[in-house]
Amino acid sequence: MSFQWKDRYALGIPEIDRQHGKLFEIGTKVYDLALLNDSYDHYDEIMGVLQELLDYTEYHFNYEEELMKTHNYDGIEQQHKDHSFYVLKIKSISSKDIDENQQKTTIEIVDFLSDWISSHILLSDRNYATFFKEKGIIA
Numbered sequence: 779m780s781f782q783w784k785d786r787y788a789l790g791i792p793e794i795d796r797q798h799g800k801l802f803e804i805g806t807k808v809y810d811l812a813l814l815n816d817s818y819d820h821y822d823e824i825m826g827v828l829q830e831l832l833d834y835t836e837y838h839f840n841y842e843e844e845l846m847k848t849h850n851y852d853g854i855e856q857q858h859k860d861h862s863f864y865v866l867k868i869k870s871i872s873s874k875d876i877d878e879n880q881q882k883t884t885i886e887i888v889d890f891l892s893d894w895i896s897s898h899i900l901l902s903d904r905n906y907a908t909f910f911k912e913k914g915i916i917a
């Protein structure tokens with residue numbers, strides 16, 4: 779398991795790449811918490827970083843979907859479905875008994891996050907980036 783930004787995630791749209799980078803930054807914080815194997819209570823930190831993750835992803839998904847709407851991107855519905863699935867999944871994992879199973883739940887979130895975010899960027903987001911570039915919308 780690892781959580782790291784890779785150059786191949788870059789889509790060539792600076793603001794989007796910046797936002798994706800920020801998602802990885804927050805993901806790394808979740809990852810670091812998941813690796814802590816001490817006997818201290820990290821409940822507040824975990825809940826804090828999960829809230830940060832949800833808030834920032836909501837901002838990012840809205841930003842993407844607004845861009846798609848403005849430029850009539852026909853893949854918007856699928857993107858919206860993917861985004862909603864992600865939010866529900868993170869919410870459902872984090873609503874489980876985090877207090878009792880702090881490390882297990884945090885690892886579960888990191889696993890889901892690293893799989894989902896890399897494949898979503900590499901497949902779905904790359905498609906709209908190609909569409910935008912072909913239309914000359916964003917250089």
Ligand SMILES: [Fe+2]
Pocket residue numbers: 798838842899903
């Ligand atoms: Fe994205």
Ligand SMILES: [Fe+2]
Pocket residue numbers: 842857861898902903
């Ligand atoms: Fe997306």
